[in-house]
Amino acid sequence: MARVEIFGGVCGFTTIIRASLEQKRMVQLEVESECPNWQKVQGQLKRVDAYKELFGKLHEGEVYRLSSPFIPHPACLVPAGIMKAVEVAAGLALPRDGFIRVTG
Template structure:
């Protein structure tokens, strides 16, 4: 099981993701979020096929639902969910990512 905590930035919402992938590359995400828009995505998500989510451009259920429900395209939650799924499937090492602003 892979655990990810996403601090979304100026909105102040925190989202936690638990991803567990089986031998057939089917992943179940357990997501908790304070964001009402992310909650809409969570309600619509079922079991995800890792290969479809990561390698079929334009066919990611996470990204499709995010486009429908998130008012800000720069929200980091969908990418955090995909990173959790990717690491859970053993297709990436669990390494932190970051975006830093400088002036």
Template sequence: MKQIKGTINAGVCGFVTEAIGSSDDGQHVTLAITSDCDKVQRLAALVPELDAYSEIGAGFEGELLRLVREQMRGCCSGCAVPAGLFKAMQVTAGLALPRPVSIEFERLPS
């Protein structure tokens, strides 16, 4: 069984989400999600085993991101957790390399 662990630091809210992805066949992925955020906890309880190939093919219309839209309603639209969970699924299935993903901001002089 292949397993990965991803840690998502969402940003100014201070919430941390951890996703442990598991796959026996490199296609079907189970995500064990833990988070300090109530909305992500509700999402975590509903995420089924995911067919990574179908999810990638469906783009923003796949099961995972559909659940994100339903369960994280009212959450910040810039939340990094949905992208982090999608990336965890890809890496678990061997469809992406386990490399850090980062968004950094800095103030520029006026």
């Protein structure tokens, strides 16, 4: 199982992703978010094929397809966090932190 915690930055919202391998390639997702936009997505995004998400075209995966109608901010960090959770749950990456540092 993978758990990813995403702090969105200036929006102030935190989103928790839990991902677990169900079958060989299928990953079960649980999205819990303070963001009202992600709350609209969390009930729809429940199960994905890890290989299709991670090795397909970005705009064709379920994560981006299901979230794009509800998420008005293209720089939102949550989709990348979901993809990382899927990758770790499927055994395709080690559970290591990544980060974005913004200065200005």
